[in-house]
Amino acid sequence: MLLATWNVNSIRARLERLVAWLDEAQPDVVCLQELKVTDEAFPHEPIAEAGYHAAVFGQKTYNGVAILSRDEPAEVRRGWDDDPQARLLAARFGRVTVVNTYMPNGQEVGSDKWAYKLAWMERLQEELAAHHEPTEPLILCGDFNVAPDDADVAEPEVWSESVLCHPDARARLDSLRQWGLIDVFRRHHPDGGIYSWWDYRMLAFPKNRGLRLDHIFATEPLAECCTEAWVDRDERKGAKPSDHAPVLARFEL
DNA sequence: ATGGTTGCTTAGCAA
DSSP states (O other): EEEEEEEOOHHHHHHHHHHHHHHHHHOSSSEEEESSTTTTSSSSSHHTTOOOOOEEEEEESSSOOEEEEEOOOSEEESSOOOOOOEEEEEEETTTEEEEEOEEEEESSTTTTHHHHHHHHHHHHHHHHHHHHHSOOOOEEEEEESSSSSSSGGHHHHHHHHHHTTHHHHHHHHHHHHHHEEEEEHHHOOTTTOOOEEEEETTTTTTTTOEEEEEEEEEEEHHHTTEEEEEEOGGGGGSOOOOOOOOOEEEEEE
16 A cells, blocks of 8 residues: 655645646555645545545635545544544545544744644544554554654754744654554654755755655554655645645555 | 745735
8 A cells, every 4th residue: 555645735726736646656545634625625526537535624725634545435534523623534444544634833832823733732642542552553644743853854953943843742743652653754764854844935945944744653563564655855846836745655565 | 135935815814
């Protein structure tokens, strides 16, 4: 199974690139974030024509997540009833559960959005613990809006106090891993220095001033059959790219 | 050079 996660920063703005990329990369499962579209306005036809089922949890203007897949999911769960933001979508394919997350950015340390981010991360862990065991085959992937380590940041001194690198956010990521998740990209690239997001401004991409914010975490039974993981940097190049590149991992099931 | 980019929605917000 080839699995990808990609923050597309508007599926309508990215549709042409997305369809071309699906055709080229041929992933089996794709977790998308920041659709910025309602369920009704989701481009179902072009995605179906590309050969993919689409489980969609949309929202007008902001957020929105989808799981595209070659096979139809057996079961789909979306978000939390009392959270109006579309940030979480889970689908099961056979025995494998795929949880797609668009974690809150947090904007500014100390703000209301920051408090929401930390609470949201904590709640996700409670949710996982309530419904799953670390011994099950499960993938948690998406845009986590956290760089796990300074090795995941081109300029750690610039970002050290930001919402993307703050110790409190990193602690919650550590806590998720301690529950029983493995950062499979890190396992294949222990030295770091590979990024998945670059600011649109200040020539960040040509200068490779990026951060690794998009992750594929897996429970041990899946992590041990993950044969490779990589960032598709080419998708950050050319006309009208997202500010995020896709992250991919191959699992020999 | 007191900014820098993109997208949604319509001048301001979010990332």
